[in-house]
Amino acid sequence: MGYACPVCETPQRDGEHLAHHLAFTAMLHGDDHEAWLDERVPDWSERDPAGLAAEVTPHAETAEYHEVFEDTADRGRPDVDLGDHDHAAGGGPGAVGSTGETDPEVTEAIREAREMVREAGGDDDDESDSTASDAAADPSA
Known part of the structure; x- marks a missing residue:
């Protein structure tokens, strides 16, 4: 069991993963995650993951978090060569383009x-x- 993000409901493995998710999403995109943190934990950017987790987990619903391990992730799927794809096209924020930027x-x-x-x-x-x-x-x- 893990926690569902109280903003976007994305399941996270545990309290520290939830804290990382909230903080990194707030830093990268601002938006609702930043507003949520600012309202409930005004000094969120100064806290370590464990300290932030202690503040945010009481506000989160428990959620089922499915672990995926390397040795089980490709069961039943055909082999796929990821090297031929252009990940920069439509890769979203943070994507590294073919130029390396x-x-x-x-x-x-x-x-x-x-x-x-x-x-x-x-x-x-x-x-x-x-x-x-x-x-x-x-x-x-």
Whole structure:
């Protein structure tokens, strides 16, 4: 069992997946997901997934979530070569075109997510870079 998104009813595996769904949809598209979060959890963009999950799951209905595993996903289906399709044509927001360019909204969301990770202290590479630049800016360090 999982949770149905209280905005669009899309089933999610658990509370943290629901939190990710709500936050990423709000960041990428704004719309009803952002309004819903702003109304119920005003500081939603500053919360970690577990903290946001604790706030949003009481508002969500439980829903059946069907797990699909790689070893069972293609049972009964013919082999399909996905390499011949143009996924950029009609791929929707975030699709990567044949030129390798991504949707500007996706690029911005990725930038915001990376910044949030840096602020949370979860990106060791960037942390060491900022420590080195801080030391260069302050010779007494």
